[in-house]
Amino acid sequence: MPVSRKKLFEYLDELNIPRTTIDHAPVFTVEESAEIKADMPGAHTKNLFLKDKAGRFFLICAQSDTQIRVNKLHPLLGCKRLSFGKPEPLLDLLGVTPGSVTLFSVLNDTDNLVTLILDASLLEHDIVNFHPLLNDATTAISSEDMMVFAKATGHDPIIMDFAELNEKD
Numbered sequence: 001m002p003v004s005r006k007k008l009f010e011y012l013d014e015l016n017i018p019r020t021t022i023d024h025a026p027v028f029t030v031e032e033s034a035e036i037k038a039d040m041p042g043a044h045t046k047n048l049f050l051k052d053k054a055g056r057f058f059l060i061c062a063q064s065d066t067q068i069r070v071n072k073l074h075p076l077l078g079c080k081r082l083s084f085g086k087p088e089p090l091l092d093l094l095g096v097t098p099g100s101v102t103l104f105s106v107l108n109d110t111d112n113l114v115t116l117i118l119d120a121s122l123l124e125h126d127i128v129n130f131h132p133l134l135n136d137a138t139t140a141i142s143s144e145d146m147m148v149f150a151k152a153t154g155h156d157p158i159i160m161d162f163a164e165l166n167e168k169d
Helices: 005-014 034-038 087-094 103-108 120-124 143-152 162-168
Strands: 020-023 043-052 057-063 082-084 114-119 127-130 137-142 158-160
Touching (some): 005 103, 043 087, 043 120, 057 087, 087 103, 103 127, 103 143, 114 120, 114 143, 120 143, 127 143
Parallel strands (some): 043 127, 057 114, 114 158
Antiparallel strands (some): 020 137, 043 057, 043 082
C-alpha cells in the first residue's frame, strides 16, 4: 500500500524537515502549474520516471525549465537506452500515478529498485517544490533537506548537471 500524504508528512517530521504545503487544483504538466508557481518561491520541478531496456528504473527530478535529453542519458548512466516508464511499474514501485511523480515517491521504493537522479541546479536554490504524492498540492522544503530526505529513504542520488550536458550537444 503506497504511503499517504499524512504518512509522508509524519516521516518529514521524524527527519525534522520543515515544509510548507499549498493545496491547489490537480495539475498534470509544468505548463498547467505556471499560475501556482508564480506565488511560490523556490525551484519548481518536473519529475520523469524512466526505464532502460534492461529493466532498470530511474527517477529524474529536475528544475521545471531544464531540458532533459532522455536519448542522451544512457551512456552517462551506464545503462541501456531509456524510455518513459509505464503507469503500472510507476504505481508498483513509487506508489504514484502519471502527473503525480515526485521526489517524495521514493519513500515507497523500499526495495531501492529506482535510481534517483537530481538536477544539480536544484541544489543552487534554498527552496525546492514537489507534489506531496498527489498532484493536487505542492510542498516546499529546503534543497539541503531534499538531500536528507533522499538519503534517509536509502536513495543516495546521482547529481547530474543537465545544463552542462546540454551545452556539450
